[in-house]
Amino acid sequence: MKRPTIYMDNAATSWPKPPAMLAAMRRFIDEVGANPGRSGHRQAVEAARIVYGAREAVAELLGVSDPLRVVFTANATQALNLALRGLLVPGDHVVTTGMEHNSVMRPLRALEQEEGLALTVVPCSPDGTLDAGDVEAALRPQTKLIVVNHASNVIGTILPVREVAGIARRHGMLLLVDGAQSAGAVPFSMEELGVDLLAFTGHKSLYGPTGSGGLVIGERVDVERFRPLVWGGTGSRSESETQPDFLPDKFESGTLNVVGLAGLEAGVRWVIDRGVEELRAREAEMTAALIAGLREIGDRGTEVRVYGVTDADRRLPTVSLTVAGMEPAEVSLRLDDEYGIAARVGLHCAPQAHRTMGTSPVGTVRLSLGAFTTQDDVAAAVAAVRALAREAGRRRELERQHEARGEHAGRDAGEA
């Protein structure tokens, strides 16, 4: 496939990937290939080492002292479903926020409708910020879990997870964090933050392949009472027809995506080597330039609206915008066709977040930067949006003139 000139859809999945990712996946396919943990031969043992290596790398990056607490799933959505379906029972109350992705909202709504779960959605400000005090005010005696999006996939706003974690601890409940956007993008230690369950995906800021992700299960979680999503073979306790009760096997039935995990380990090692702080500082600089550039557009009747907080410390390099007079779908299509810029348009699987922002149901155009984005890319994106905004401005002016003429014609007709 022809490479787009400028890839700005890193919040959907990062691209390109570090060459080491593909090299690790190729090595597994070419030289290892076996099923981890199922057999005792050297290839199988090497496959088990690769899987463990991926656990170790993820644990190191996310501040988890025991790699066996990293449970692999196909993606963050599956990890979130595992936590929600596995821990909640009818009658439980859950508090979540107005910035959640459908990977949280849909399983929660399903549990609400089918299993009698009680759910409170704490509103956020239109810029995506959450007042942790509102979370505390929403707690009830039956509240078992707080679910918070660490960073918005729509406007990049970082939510106050540390404060919410403190609230969860004080009130003796668990905190599940959706780290799909934050893992690898924001420097943090899960244990230091006080997060009990962290869902992550491998293919965004961990620079691994799609099909990799997982759930990190903290020490406060009662593994015994935590039901799996899938039961089956694990390579362990084969004499028993009941599921193993230990981590990570209890939640990892079926052969793992070893080729994907080989790539994930390489991606995470690449992030660790580059340094999350360094990657973030570079991206923050470009985000600031992008936002400043977009905000400067506004001459000659053009209007571009940029959503979210301006302060780079409180956001990811994910920028949502709208152009007055041009639908997001048209902006995105023309960015792609005429400028070679890959952007994502619409509601970004997060209708809740768009309602919070006041951009539902039309949505926004999202430009999300990554480790391989350059300042030239940012300048080109600003120039492209400026050109489209000017065209939209001219279009609006013509419409106004047309309407004025139409009204004039209407009056004439009425008088006749």
Added chain:
Amino acid sequence: MAARPPAHGPTHTLFLVPSANHAVQGERALQGAGIACRLIPVPRALSSQCGVCLRVVRQDRRRAEAVLAAAGTEVEGVHDVRMTERGQGGGR
């Protein structure tokens, strides 16, 4: 590499662990401590599970026990066994 195996008695110690995940965790800890080990299929006589266990030479048993305990690797059984030359090998 281990010294010549004893003429009689056990040659190796096997550490049974819950899963291959734990086995690799233990392997890393032992290697980090300079103890040669190998992951091998669990002998049928010791367990009916189909996984792998950690094997070290018998002389390293005490040290290996301490290293695994320090690493937090869950050990479900420790068995001294006599294994043939063919199956022997300190490393990979």
